[in-house]
Amino acid sequence: MAYGKKVLDHYENPRNVGVLDKDATNVGTGMVGAPACGDVMRLQIQVNDEGVIEEAKFKTYGCGSAIASSSLLTEWVKGKTLDEASQIKNTEIVDELELPPVKIHCSVLAEDAIKAAITDLKNKAN
Amino acid sequence: MLTPTYMDYSSTTPVDPRVAKKMAKYLTMEGDFGNAASRSHYYGWQAEKAVDEARSQVADLVGADPREIVWTSGATESNNLAIKGIANFYHKRGKHIITLKTEHKAVLDTCRQLEREGFEVTYLDPMANGLLDIEEFNNTIREDTILASFMHVNNEIGVIQDLQTIGDICRENKVFFHVDAAQSVGKIEIDLASLPVDLMSFSAHKIYGPKGMGALYVSRKPRVRLEAQMHGGGHERGMRSGTLATHQIVGMGEAFAIAKAEMKEESERTLMLRQRLYDGFSDMEEVVVNGDLDQRISGNLNISFNYVEGESLMMAISGVAVSSGSACTSASLEPSYVLRALGLSDELAHSSIRFSVGRYTTEKDVDDAIALVREKVEKLRDLSPLWDMYKDGIDLNSVQWAAH
Numbered sequence: 001m002a003y004g005k006k007v008l009d010h011y012e013n014p015r016n017v018g019v020l021d022k023d024a025t026n027v028g029t030g031m032v033g034a035p036a037c038g039d040v041m042r043l044q045i046q047v048n049d050e051g052v053i054e055e056a057k058f059k060t061y062g063c064g065s066a067i068a069s070s071s072l073l074t075e076w077v078k079g080k081t082l083d084e085a086s087q088i089k090n091t092e093i094v095d096e097l098e099l100p101p102v103k104i105h106c107s108v109l110a111e112d113a114i115k116a117a118i119t120d121l122k123n124k125a126n
Numbered sequence: 127m128l129t130p131t132y133m134d135y136s137s138t139t140p141v142d143p144r145v146a147k148k149m150a151k152y153l154t155m156e157g158d159f160g161n162a163a164s165r166s167h168y169y170g171w172q173a174e175k176a177v178d179e180a181r182s183q184v185a186d187l188v189g190a191d192p193r194e195i196v197w198t199s200g201a202t203e204s205n206n207l208a209i210k211g212i213a214n215f216y217h218k219r220g221k222h223i224i225t226l227k228t229e230h231k232a233v234l235d236t237c238r239q240l241e242r243e244g245f246e247v248t249y250l251d252p253m254a255n256g257l258l259d260i261e262e263f264n265n266t267i268r269e270d271t272i273l274a275s276f277m278h279v280n281n282e283i284g285v286i287q288d289l290q291t292i293g294d295i296c297r298e299n300k301v302f303f304h305v306d307a308a309q310s311v312g313k314i315e316i317d318l319a320s321l322p323v324d325l326m327s328f329s330a331h332k333i334y335g336p337k338g339m340g341a342l343y344v345s346r347k348p349r350v351r352l353e354a355q356m357h358g359g360g361h362e363r364g365m366r367s368g369t370l371a372t373h374q375i376v377g378m379g380e381a382f383a384i385a386k387a388e389m390k391e392e393s394e395r396t397l398m399l400r401q402r403l404y405d406g407f408s409d410m411e412e413v414v415v416n417g418d419l420d421q422r423i424s425g426n427l428n429i430s431f432n433y434v435e436g437e438s439l440m441m442a443i444s445g446v447a448v449s450s451g452s453a454c455t456s457a458s459l460e461p462s463y464v465l466r467a468l469g470l471s472d473e474l475a476h477s478s479i480r481f482s483v484g485r486y487t488t489e490k491d492v493d494d495a496i497a498l499v500r501e502k503v504e505k506l507r508d509l510s511p512l513w514d515m516y517k518d519g520i521d522l523n524s525v526q527w528a529a530h
Contacts, residue, residue: 003441011441017509034527035512036472038435038452038461042511059511063437063452067509112528 003064004098010068015075018057020044028121030113039066039106043113045077045085047121053077053085058113065103069093069110082118130447131491135332135425135484136281136309137449142334142485145380149336152176152373162370163361173372180379184328187382188307189317190343196362197375200340201308202232204327205275207342207366208304209236211352212273212325213245216302220270221245224263224301226277227467228252233275233306254469255418256285264295273302278326279310282451282464282480283417284426286314293322302350308332308340312385313393313423318343324350330374334485335381339374342366392485397424399483399492404429406496410503412516416451416465416478425484430470430477431499433513434506439479442502446495451478473512473522 003011022029026047033040039062046055056074060067072093077085093099093107132140141149151157152173162177164170181192198204213223225237227249237247248266253259258276267274274296279286289305296303304325307316312333318326323345330339344350344365358367385392404427407413412432428451431439436452451462452475461475470478479499483492507513515522 011438014509019514031511032528035476035522036527038437038472038476040511040527059509059514061433061510061512062435064441066435067438 006072006097007065007068007099010071010097011064014058014067014071016057016071016078017059019059020046020055020057025124026121028117028119028124030116030118030120032112032116033062033066033109035061038062039109041066041070041109041113043070043073043110043117045114045117045121047082051081053080053082062109063103063106065097065099066106066109068097069099069106070113072096073110073114077114082121085114086118088114128445130445131487131495132447133481133483133487133491133495134447134449135487136284136480136482138331138337139334139484140486141331141336141377142381142384144384145335145377148380149373149377152376158372160372162372163359173370176372176376177370180375183379183383183386184341187312187316187386188326188328188343189319189321191346194318194343194346196342196344196365197370198340198342198366199338200331201230201306201327201329202340204329204340204342205230205232205304205306206236207352207355208325208327208344209233209273209275210240210355211365212302212304212350213240213243214353215351216272217245220268220272222268222271223247223273223275224250224266224271225275226250226252226258228256228280228282228464229275229277230281230306230308233277237275252467255421256280256283256416256464256468257418257421258287258292260288260291260295263292267295267299267301271299271301273304275304275306277306277309278316279307279314279423280417280464281309282462283428283468284309284423284482285417286310286421286423289321289323296324297322309423312382312389313425315389318345324348330378330381333381333385336374336377339371339378341378393424396483396487399487399489400424400427400481402489402492403427403481403483403496406492407499410500414474416468416470416474425482427481427483428465429479429481430474431479431503432474432477433510433516434477434503436477436479438506439477439499439502442506443495443498445498448482449480451480452476 090107090111158172160169160173162173308329326343331337416428436450465475
């Protein structure tokens with residue numbers, strides 16, 4: 001199976017790889033997937049006082065499409081409010097990266113990751 | 127485009143130019159294109175002569191009588207013919223078959239089909255090094271066991287089973303012994319004149335012959351009978367009908383003859399290359415060789431780079447063509463059943479890469495592959511949350527994962 005251009009681009013030059021302080025009150029961490037399934041994504045977002053995502057970082061264990069999906073997501077969420085970020089659908093990732101059917105689960109995982117990060121942030125606020 | 131370096135010889139091999147050259151003489155009007163079953167004219171006789179010569183070449187490599195070689199379309203068909211052929215012919219004697227969980231799908235799925243037809247199959251677990259537990263096998267044999275099927279060399283991990291010991295047990299218990307030798311023939315010594323083996327499957331394309339060509343060894347002493355699975359003109363002494371593909375057969379014969387002449391030298395060379403490859407990785411952190419390293423075919427190195435997913439590593443080292451036990455490389459999303467049967471964790475199975483070197487692999491190919499893999503493993507570990515956790519001393523088994 002050959003990879004699409006956009007997957008290759010994100011895979012070779014992943015954006016926003018890194019770690020944020022998971023204990024900071026303005027940082028939300030979402031870790032989804034399982035090693036046994038062959039993919040684990042950790043997505044972290046940092047919000048400013050206006051509730052806008054000002055920084056996003058990821059690390060992913062998984063296939064090229066999983067890495068590309070999380071890399072793309074970090075680009076998309078920056079500058080968005082939490083509400084806007086939670087609206088991102090996996091199908092948008094599929095369309096943008098032109099993922100084949102067997103790789104759709106990678107995009108689902110990315111959607112789960114941002115939702116988990118937002119939930120973590122909200123739990124901290126409460 | 128620069129083509130990647132080929133390091134997937136266990137998957138298939140290129141046809142040796144000497145083989146291709148010979149095959150080309152059996153296709154056109156100018157060549158020997160005849161039907162070997164045409165007994166009445168020159169063209170048929172020429173084809174028959176070529177087929178007979180190839181049959182001797184195949185038999186010679188494995189210490190068999192040419193009359194014990196049945197042509198097939200490949201090892202998959204040979205496995206089907208052997209297992210179904212024995213089961214269908216001897217079902218009145220018993221309906222129990224024993225095999226190993228790490229067999230090729232051509233054996234496992236054939237056994238599954240026989241289960242649907244009323245046979246009972248025991249699928250044994252290999253030991254952690256991939257080898258058959260001889261004592262467990264001995265204890266599994268029953269009064270109604272008619273057949274044991276074990277591969278000589280495993281396609282994924284390259285481990286070599288002890289055919290002599292297994293075969294002796296089969297003979298003592300009057301159990302037929304079938305061996306899938308697709309991965310071993312032409313790479314290690316096989317002497318069927320002395321080995322207690324009743325049926326053995328061969329493939330041409332694993333040792334520099336053409337794809338779509340194989341053979342089944344069917345022992346004459348003791349005599350083994352099979353029920354045909356392909357019916358028609360009664361070719362191959364009724365065991366496998368169909369007009370013989372002269373050019374393919376000649377190709378297989380030539381490939382086997384070359385293997386006989388060059389096997390010793392070639393296996394020493396591929397062992398040196400495999401060792402060089404292994405040495406290039408052995409000082410890395412969290413690297414595990416899958417399967418026994420000593421009881422192993424020379425060209426195979428199956429190795430897991432922990433905390434790096436196999437498919438993404440293959441993508442990163444796209445300059446080298448290898449294969450992986452990772453789920454994502456197959457449609458099933460399940461990691462390699464062979465590695466799991468060894469008791470490997472799913473993570474390690476997902477992180478495995480199979481390198482297999484062969485006739486056209488050079489030292490430079492190996493050195494380049496080592497440099498590339500080391501660089502990319504480091505890059506992917508920097509990207510891996512699991513590597514972070516490992517470095518922080520977190521036991522991954524203690525984490526509650528959200529499985530999906």
